[in-house]
Amino acid sequence: MSEYPLGCSLKIPDERRKRLKKKRKKRLTNLIATDSRTRATFAKGYLFEPGRVLTVAFKGGDYDLHKDIARWAKTWEKYAYIKFDFGHDKEKQQFRRWSRRNKKKKADIRISFESTKENSGYWSAIGNDIDWEADGEPFYPANIPTMNFENLRSRKKSKQRAFVLHEFGHAIGFLHEHQSPSGGCDKEFRWKDEKGYIPTFSKKDGFIRDKNGLSPGIFTVMENEPYLWTTQQIRDNMLMFKRDYAFDRTKFDPKSIMKYYYEPWMYTKGKKSSCYSDQENTTLSELDKKAARLAYPFPKKKKRRSRR
Numbered sequence: 001m002s003e004y005p006l007g008c009s010l011k012i013p014d015e016r017r018k019r020l021k022k023k024r025k026k027r028l029t030n031l032i033a034t035d036s037r038t039r040a041t042f043a044k045g046y047l048f049e050p051g052r053v054l055t056v057a058f059k060g061g062d063y064d065l066h067k068d069i070a071r072w073a074k075t076w077e078k079y080a081y082i083k084f085d086f087g088h089d090k091e092k093q094q095f096r097r098w099s100r101r102n103k104k105k106k107a108d109i110r111i112s113f114e115s116t117k118e119n120s121g122y123w124s125a126i127g128n129d130i131d132w133e134a135d136g137e138p139f140y141p142a143n144i145p146t147m148n149f150e151n152l153r154s155r156k157k158s159k160q161r162a163f164v165l166h167e168f169g170h171a172i173g174f175l176h177e178h179q180s181p182s183g184g185c186d187k188e189f190r191w192k193d194e195k196g197y198i199p200t201f202s203k204k205d206g207f208i209r210d211k212n213g214l215s216p217g218i219f220t221v222m223e224n225e226p227y228l229w230t231t232q233q234i235r236d237n238m239l240m241f242k243r244d245y246a247f248d249r250t251k252f253d254p255k256s257i258m259k260y261y262y263e264p265w266m267y268t269k270g271k272k273s274s275c276y277s278d279q280e281n282t283t284l285s286e287l288d289k290k291a292a293r294l295a296y297p298f299p300k301k302k303k304r305r306s307r308r
């Protein structure tokens with residue numbers, strides 16, 4: 001069980017939650033899903049205008065790490081008409097940087113690698129929330145991060161890349177696939193302990209299967225060491241999104257980079273669950289690419305005049 005839910009947790013400070021709710025309400029009332037062919041989970045209210053150039057800056061991390069992150073993130077540019085500008089200076093071998101001391105806006109996307117009480121794990125602000133102002137103040141002030149990768153280098157390379165692709169997916173407005181209103185994963189997850197489960201705790205993995213092979217429920221595992229998610233975090237990151245969010249989707253995509261890998265025990269039907277995928281998704285799925293094109297369509301190329 002040690003490898004499980006490594007998924008990112010989107011942490012929203014409580015005092016902001018209310019304001020965010022207000023924004024969602026306002027934006028989503030006049031939005032309806034119009035394109036029934038779209039296959040990924042994105043809410044139109046989070047998307048930028050196609051062609052948007054998003055500046056990116058780092059706080060912490062070395063040149064080599066920044067180079068990898070920039071390269072992986074730019075994979076999205078092949079499929080979505082959007083640009084990430086990392087402010088790369090090849091001669092000086094450095095990328096754009098931001099700091100908590102400087103309140104002047106250095107970049108749209110501000111990456112940190114923190115592991116503190118206030119900021120840890122893997123997360124990203126969603127889409128155009130980074131541009132949003134509430135009551136005359138930016139929702140994400142210029143001196144706080146909008147994306148975090150805690151100890152990214154401690155992971156396997158393929159996993160590092162998966163995290164970067166996933167978080168940059170959030171950054172352009174994509175949401176968790178396992179929370180898609182099309183997936184029905186709410187009904188599939190094992191929320192509660194299996195009947196008769198004897199609490200069994202391991203220091204490394206937290207609550208694990210008991211000696212009779214019975215599984216703990218998601219709440220038992222995630223609310224305790226080593227995860228320590230709050231009930232709200234579990235809800236925000238795992239519960240299905242409401243249909244009135246104006247999602248564009250038809251079909252659930254278990255191969256999406258936006259879906260977490262969950263071990264079979266987390267589903268009441270185990271491997272037979274429709275929400276189960278047999279491996280961790282580490283690259284963009286075909287449907288991710290398609291959704292990116294639909295969310296951010298490239299301008300149509302003008303026909304070249306014949307030279308004859």
Ligand SMILES: [Zn+2]
Nearest residue numbers: 007008009176
């Ligand atoms: Zn995520």
